[in-house]
Amino acid sequence: MENGDVDRTLTLMWRRALGVPKGSRGPKQRFSVDEVIRAGIAVADEEGLPAFSMRKVADRLGLKLMSIYTYVPSRDELIGLMVDEVMGEPGLPPHEGGWRERLTVVARQMWDEFHRHPWLLQVEQSRPWIGPNGSDRYEWQLAAIEGAGFTDLEMDQTITLIGDFTWASARADVAAQRAAEQSGISDAEWWAVNAPVLDRLMPPGAYPISGRVGTAAGEEYNAVRDSERSFRFGLDRILDGLALMLSSRN
Amino acid sequence: MENGDVDRTLTLMWRRALGVPKGSRGPKQRFSVDEVIRAGIAVADEEGLPAFSMRKVADRLGLKLMSIYTYVPSRDELIGLMVDEVMGEPGLPPHEGGWRERLTVVARQMWDEFHRHPWLLQVEQSRPWIGPNGSDRYEWQLAAIEGAGFTDLEMDQTITLIGDFTWASARADVAAQRAAEQSGISDAEWWAVNAPVLDRLMPPGAYPISGRVGTAAGEEYNAVRDSERSFRFGLDRILDGLALMLSSRN
DNA sequence: TCCTAACTCCGTATGCCTCACGGTATTTGG
DNA sequence: CCAAATACCGTGAGGCATACGGAGTTAGGA
Numbered sequence: 001m002e003n004g005d006v007d008r009t010l011t012l013m014w015r016r017a018l019g020v021p022k023g024s025r026g027p028k029q030r031f032s033v034d035e036v037i038r039a040g041i042a043v044a045d046e047e048g049l050p051a052f053s054m055r056k057v058a059d060r061l062g063l064k065l066m067s068i069y070t071y072v073p074s075r076d077e078l079i080g081l082m083v084d085e086v087m088g089e090p091g092l093p094p095h096e097g098g099w100r101e102r103l104t105v106v107a108r109q110m111w112d113e114f115h116r117h118p119w120l121l122q123v124e125q126s127r128p129w130i131g132p133n134g135s136d137r138y139e140w141q142l143a144a145i146e147g148a149g150f151t152d153l154e155m156d157q158t159i160t161l162i163g164d165f166t167w168a169s170a171r172a173d174v175a176a177q178r179a180a181e182q183s184g185i186s187d188a189e190w191w192a193v194n195a196p197v198l199d200r201l202m203p204p205g206a207y208p209i210s211g212r213v214g215t216a217a218g219e220e221y222n223a224v225r226d227s228e229r230s231f232r233f234g235l236d237r238i239l240d241g242l243a244l245m246l247s248s249r250n
Numbered sequence: 251m252e253n254g255d256v257d258r259t260l261t262l263m264w265r266r267a268l269g270v271p272k273g274s275r276g277p278k279q280r281f282s283v284d285e286v287i288r289a290g291i292a293v294a295d296e297e298g299l300p301a302f303s304m305r306k307v308a309d310r311l312g313l314k315l316m317s318i319y320t321y322v323p324s325r326d327e328l329i330g331l332m333v334d335e336v337m338g339e340p341g342l343p344p345h346e347g348g349w350r351e352r353l354t355v356v357a358r359q360m361w362d363e364f365h366r367h368p369w370l371l372q373v374e375q376s377r378p379w380i381g382p383n384g385s386d387r388y389e390w391q392l393a394a395i396e397g398a399g400f401t402d403l404e405m406d407q408t409i410t411l412i413g414d415f416t417w418a419s420a421r422a423d424v425a426a427q428r429a430a431e432q433s434g435i436s437d438a439e440w441w442a443v444n445a446p447v448l449d450r451l452m453p454p455g456a457y458p459i460s461g462r463v464g465t466a467a468g469e470e471y472n473a474v475r476d477s478e479r480s481f482r483f484g485l486d487r488i489l490d491g492l493a494l495m496l497s498s499r500n
Numbered sequence: 501t502c503c504t505a506a507c508t509c510c511g512t513a514t515g516c517c518t519c520a521c522g523g524t525a526t527t528t529g530g
Numbered sequence: 531c532c533a534a535a536t537a538c539c540g541t542g543a544g545g546c547a548t549a550c551g552g553a554g555t556t557a558g559g560a
Contacts, residue, residue: 010448017451024507024557027554030509053546054547055547063510065510066548067509124372138457139456152463153463156466157479160480164484165411165418168415172410172414175374194260197257202267206385207389209389209392212402216402217406236491237411237488237491238491240494240495241487241492245490275536276534276537277538278526278536279536304518316519316538316539320538325517
């Protein structure tokens with residue numbers, strides 16, 4: 001990753017703020033960078049990130065494979081641009097109510113986004129690109145708890161906490177959904193295949209608590225896992241914990 | 251994924267509980283499944299999961315590529331076996347102290363494990379394999395909070411919460427480390443390259459809170475991010491929230 | 501007016517990857 | 531002692547990112 005590459009990709013990220021791309025010599029491009037990014041998002045939405053390939057993006061636009069590289073330096077950079085693009089989709093509604101309510105909105109926005117674009121959970125950025133939509137969102141997230149009594153450091157830690165937790169919950173939920181869809185096997189069918197094998201393999205009586213808890217969860221959820229409910233449970237505990245910290249301070 | 255495949259892989263998972271593999275006719279295998287799994291773990295430890303390939307596992311053992319497939323049905327199954335294998339490494343120390351202390355141990359065990367084997371964070375299992383070490387650990391994790399006053403359902407939700415949060419925190423930490431190592435660029439150098447470009451691109455004054463909070467965090471951490479500290483902050487909030495739930499019940 | 505630099509698009513090639521298939525050598529149960 | 535079962539491996543199909551160079555196109559400057 002060279003210095004010039006950083007420059008090139010960041011310039012691409014912030015292209016809206018930069019206006020016209022200055023007159024250049026050769027033929028005009030048939031598409032815009034935005035169209036390439038949107039095509040990429042469409043491919044990733046439909047097939048997930050492992051199946052996301054430059055060829056499929058090209059096919060979708062009617063270009064040949066290598067032409068994509070005149071729009072975007074590499075696969076990783078395109079994915080970075082896609083990430084910042086979808087972060088701009090939901091908009092940033094004005095904050096209302098108390099910090100608790102606001103943090104719930106912050107978390108819910110991420111939760112929804114991960115479900116709208118599940119491939120976001122598969123992105124591995126070694127060093128995150130700093131794009132306009134991501135920056136705007138971080139500012140908005142911090143504004144949600146501005147003045148609530150957190151120190152500056154705690155504000156960052158709190159947003160990190162909410163974000164990390166939401167990430168992990170959504171990941172579990174999406175993984176479960178994906179498993180059911182793409183294998184064409186429901187949770188119940190999966191257990192029907194696995195249970196007899198496990199009955200044979202597991203030492204009897206080795207898992208008393210797991211058995212009891214698993215049964216309780218299964219009955220309550222009507223499924224192996226109810227991620228939506230686990231998400232609310234966790235979020236409520238976290239908000240309680242934050243409230244306790246703030247109240248112990250006065 | 252056929253029925254027989256499930257059987258075959260689960261039989262591999264629980265091979266220790268199954269004893270001798272019954273006499274068979276052809277030539278003996280030069281290695282054991284355990285050796286293949288350990289070779290796989292070594293490759294993944296050294297190079298990460300994206301660079302993990304069947305060829306490298308074979309090379310490490312002095313086998314040719316296709317021979318690996320006589321030990322293990324596919325790449326995905328091998329990774330599943332590797333995951334269960336590393337879950338057996340740390341052992342399950344007897345529980346001591348109160349539930350709070352115990353949950354801290356549970357979280358810390360996962361945190362350490364993710365740092366010992368960072369590729370665990372890159373594993374994508376559509377449907378998790380149920381292996382002996384994973385099952386033992388889940389039982390042990392539940393035992394940590396048995397009798398603390400949680401309902402059965404809450405016990406599952408609590409372990410899920412701790413696990414999800416730890417996963418996400420470790421992921422952020424490991425990603426940051428990896429970025430620094432593999433690019434050979436420190437956080438400071440990265441900012442030195444990015445800052446001037448961003449200064450040029452970002453609308454001035456657009457990010458007042460981010461700027462203030464970022465500066466505070468940077469000074470306090472002496473880095474862009476101190477994940478270890480964010481982890482402790484989040485864990486403390488979560489434990490506080492759980493305590494509040496339990497105490498409000500009496 | 502017209503030349504040429506710069507640019508787009510793309511064909512080809514390299515070097516990875518997983519895994520199906522079939523061949524050959526080896527071992528052991530009958 | 532033979533035949534079935536198995537290990538190991540060569541080959542090849544089909545996928546991937548991307549480096550490189552060539553052909554055609556456009557606009558700025560002489």
